[in-house]
Amino acid sequence: MNLHLRGGTLIDPGAGTERQADLFVAGERIAAVGTAPSGFVADRTIDAQGLMVMPGLIDLSARLREPGFEYRATLESELAAAVAGGVTRLVCPPDTDPPLDEPGLVEMLTRRAASLKLARVHPLGALTQGLEGERLTEMAELAEAGCVAFSQDDRPFANLTVLLRALQYATTFSQAVWLRPEDAGLARGGVAHDGEVATRLGLPGIPALAETVAVAAILLLVRETGARVHLCRLSTAGAVDMVRVAKSEGLPVTCDVAVHHVHLSEMDIGFFDANCRLSPPLRSLRDRDALARGLVEGVIDAVCSDHAPVDEDGKQMPFGEAEPGATGLELLLPLTLKWAAATSLSLPAALARLTSGPAAVLGLEAPGLGPGAVADLCMFDPQAWWRVEPAALLSQGKNTPFAGYELQGRVRYTVVAGRVVHEATGTI
Amino acid sequence: MTGNPQLGASGELRHLLSIEGLPRAILVHILDTARSFASVTEREIKKVPLLRGKSVFNLFFESSTRTRTTFEIAAKRLSADVVNLNVATSSQSKGETLLDTVANLAAMHADLFVVRHATSGAPHLIARHVAPEIHVINAGDGRHAHPTQALLDMFTIRHFKGDFSRLKVAIVGDVLHSRVARSEIHALTTLGVPEVRVVGPRTLIPTQVEKLGVHVHHDMATGLKDVDVVMMLRLQNERMNGALLPSAQEYFKWYGLTPARLALAASDAIVMHPGPMNRGVEIDSAVADGAQSVILPQVTFGIAVRMAVMAIVAGN
């Protein structure tokens, strides 16, 4: 299958370039830019006038809910949502049921995901058996089965010795460890940021300290072990500062932020809006601004959707009892554009947080638009305004704090390995 | 979600979920109306026909005989039919039970739900899901709010002090876990009390509570100095020895309201407590039963205030 994408603006975040040119795809790869290679016959020509053409988005945190939570979402529904959002590659946490702690589970998941021929799926393996925080998993085996790194997800470790051993063991096999920094004791029982809003609404608080104390401990362990650690979904200004210092000292640390934390704060909880029940919690305005700045500076390497589809029963509860999480795959691009518009970054530099940034975290080559690059592409209309209607989302999870928001930027086509896997029909 | 979910299109009180965000005029309307209901409760026949034919469902997901009883008496004095439900909370799928329970009761033609729930925000959730002709009154949710308690306390203060605009009020004790404290703070500041203090050890004072417009004291000597009203909070048993407080004895020694501490307040200060009291833990019996205590009048006024709230809400 040969594709001719005509007249689009090519955004190559890796190269930092933006220019209008035709793009020619032959088979799974980009064949040429500008002029067609000799003998090229397009099977399909897409009019990309007015569209931005960029490498497909890489989302470092998207829950697909399989296995175990198929009533919430399925690979079919969530991978369709992914490509509808321009996401061509995603990392899924091991918090399934059972958790991804056995090679068989990982193989089944990756095989089923691959058979759908939508977005590419990279599972994170469980760092401890059953994610119970006590016994290590067979990381080397799991890596061979397809785990891209290892994570404890949101669950606590029995003690820091387990974390220390896990880092040492993972490093033995050159595996990266992804950690969501939160001290379980300090966070226990909390459902919202321990600040003004939690005080006003009488919600048990999770102090910012729960995150910064954990980041401090992790950074000391990294210094000790040399382990390659990725910190997932930072939520506090303090953590951003600590990572900035650690990076300047050359520690092998990366981090990401969930896109809702770049836009929202505790104030958005309003009168107990369960769609704002998130983990980590929405923090203060100061934290939000520090996260947005950290992403500009590059202290934060990537922005992710932290996609967490929750069924209606899980959200139709009093705030503290509601299931945490928000659906996000289809909102990742427009929300990132919204952040970018408020910064001085060029579009390619901003979109690097969705492409080359996360690729580097995964140890992948920076995705590009040059000849020979894999044709994983996202084509979006940067002018299109649309209103977030939860019912219209493809994800089975309709839970989003952005319901009713007017956002700019809409994905029109998504290409994975040279195949058009998503096409938005009509204009909205 | 914008706007106050308690208020209707023209600003009328449709539900009473929290004191927060209610205009002063609504609070004054409730207090004024309660005064008329207080005169009714002094008659031979203590009933008025206002809510005849209406059904009030006392929906208590957390048991509280006292509060439920005062709502029941208030509803009966308004001639409403009262149904009491103590809904046991299963640890699983509480929310499902909550909205399902409410939907079932609404189908039985409930007009007004009085809701007590252990989780902050539960009455808001119910109010969002009931049909527009059904009203919800919060009888206490988690640590969030207990608006009728705050209103009856405002009624009590007005009864004994007349005017809010020159008062110093101290709220003493476990502010962190107290829905009563949060509602009192909003009520006092809305009614124009110029100085509201919260007093307690650092472990029991919530983060950034000063953003609610209060002054924070950790020492009873400065906290009670010259105040006109001392509002004591109940210290729950499970908080008495652990990471928040070492012991009830130490708490009483430093934060218990004794006659000597009360002497720091204005000489005509009144002492209030939402009940039930822990004598010898947060309050000395000599104070609880003393001349400055208005704890029993609080209970009496509670019925008239709850009648006023139900009548106003049901009429909107």
Add this chain to the structure above:
Amino acid sequence: MSLPDAEALLQQLAAAMRGEVDRGTALIGIHSGGVWVAERLHGMLGLELPLGVLDVAFYRDDFECRGLKTGVKPSAIPFEVQGRDIVLVDDVLYTGRTIRAALNVLFDYGRPARVRLAALVDRGGRELPIDAAFVGGVMQVAGTDSVVLGLGAGGRLSLSLTGSDSDG
């Protein structure tokens, strides 16, 4: 149209009542205009029992559509109602619904021997079988207008017309 002088009506009402009330008769004014009229009558008739005051807000038959408005005042009957000769006093007698409500309030205090009604003005338009024993005067008013009693400086009473409807 020109409205009658409230002070003159008050004199006529007092004249009508004189000889019909005695030491054992109690006056009860209906909040708020009725209380002003009752206060004046109480002095003019030289009655001994203290004046009673009723607010009918909790007994109104239009609660369903109007709700509970602000300005409710406590009722106060400072004498035994049981077996008493009582005159209810209101400013404007119209549909009769307020009087119906007032009777219900009254009977929740006890069983009077007799209840009569005194109104400063009877504007007609009755919707219930209620009539006044004493009236200061009768006037015809369009159904869309309401007659309102005002209390001026020095306690002087006056009548005015407003466009909104009421059901006094």
